[in-house]
Amino acid sequence: MKRTLTAALILAATTAAAGPVSFADWKEQRLKLFGSNDYSFGQTLQMSSNGTVSIAWGRVPQGDWGATQASWTWDVTEGVPPTDLSKKGGDDRNLAVYFVFVPQDAAAGLASADIKALLGRSDVRVLQYAYGGNNAVGSVLPSPYGTPGTGVTIPLRQAGTGSHAERVDLTADYARAFGGTPGALIGLAISGDSDDTRSTIRAAVGGLTLN
Template identity: 65%
Template sequence: MRLLLATCLAALTAVSATAGPVSFANGWKEQRLSLFSSNDYRFGQSLSMVSDGSVSIAWTRVDRSDWGSDGASWSWTVDQSVPATDLSRKGGDDRNISLYFVFVPEALAPGLEGANIRSLLGNDDVRIIQYAWGGNHGRGQVIPSPYGPSGQVVTIAMRPAGTGSHSESVDLAADYARAFGGDNGALIGLAVSGDSDDTDSEIRAAIGNLTLR
């Protein structure tokens, strides 16, 4: 009986730790940041976006089976780019495309399972890493967000402003420790944004093949 119980517990642990591909076809919603500003998102096998002097966020919740994820990979393409900006400057931080990972302490995750992105952004226990293609920063630089409470949101520069297609792989646990210190807790949300309102420019970009691990 003990051997059977141990086997079952091991199987359950393996299942709970399993992560995998993230669908862009279902479960995503747009959150406007301004009444008169919105990006044009297309959801399917990948998420494509046009941002024309605008800014908004497309977001989704992460399934419980993926809460323990501590790494991710994806591919993204930019066909039309904003100019290089300073991502640390409020009101002047346009970027082509960003992928957000939303973390909370594990004990709080069940109570926040149904929360929307706006309430999560206003929660003191939430920590967010935003991987950005844009700006004029060195790859891997951790940039405190000029928005929201200090110490809760950081941008990690991935690629400077420009066009092209690339694949990325990140260690979420290591980046979290570097940005905030400690353990990353539970990954409960994902978001994608494009931001072109400050430079009144246009972005054409897409992201796909997003996998959690």
């Protein structure tokens, strides 16, 4: 009986850990002094952007720092026109999902850092998956922002509208983008970007799961 109860508790804990990420405790980081997106945080993140840009972000529990895959659904009912995601100042996109990695030996010390501080570090690596642009799906585009070599954008959907389910291999994409194996996944973020085209985004992300 004791073994059965222990096994049940382990199974329950494993199942809970594999559940979708909650956005309830996420925060917004403005990228410009005036203007930002509007977010609604809960089990689903809803976002509207009207010629604006900002990032919503959250910390990853330590138990998920070693995640190697991720999945989510995103829905766009109104979006920006096609852009070149490799061009600084002209790279609007409907949605982007960020995965923020730091060296294993630095993870504990950076676990409480905010997204702005993390994105400014030379030892941080960021995989950013995008819904938008006119670049080839699956291509690895060096980020035109920040320290060269620290971030990439991987388009999963070109500009348009609709609902889609995604599943990504973080380990494989990290190797393609940066070489080697990823460190600790300590941060997640989602952004919408419509400031360059002065357009409008209505979108949502849900079911974000790490495993």
